[in-house]
Amino acid sequence: MDERILKWLFDIKMSIEEIDGYFESEDRDFSKYKTNLMLKRAVERNLEIIGEAVNRIITRDDLFISKISYAKSIIGLRNQVIHAYDNISDENIWSILINHLPKLHVEINNLIKQENIDFNA
Numbered sequence: 001m002d003e004r005i006l007k008w009l010f011d012i013k014m015s016i017e018e019i020d021g022y023f024e025s026e027d028r029d030f031s032k033y034k035t036n037l038m039l040k041r042a043v044e045r046n047l048e049i050i051g052e053a054v055n056r057i058i059t060r061d062d063l064f065i066s067k068i069s070y071a072k073s074i075i076g077l078r079n080q081v082i083h084a085y086d087n088i089s090d091e092n093i094w095s096i097l098i099n100h101l102p103k104l105h106v107e108i109n110n111l112i113k114q115e116n117i118d119f120n121a
Helices: 003-021 030-035 037-060 060-067 071-083 089-121
Strands: none
Touching: 003 037, 003 089, 030 037, 030 089, 037 060, 037 071, 037 089, 060 071
């Protein structure tokens, strides 16, 4: 196992946990999210990091494309946030936070556990 892939998996994990941390003290409320520019930018930045890390992982080892669900969509979101920033939908980002990020978190934790075992073998 390539050490860089494990590092990028940890980067994804940390970004997801950072996003989750933004909502620790209050409920996930779309109307509050929508009006909080600083929160939106912080979430978007972490989604950029996640997308870039996924891109680096699958570029380094294309077998990970089948291990990370929606890898191409994650990379596409990163590209949209960076290059089409003026066309970002709050509703789309919110849907990702609620519906897809928790699943990705589980998946990444499982990959880290699996890869850590392989790495330490």
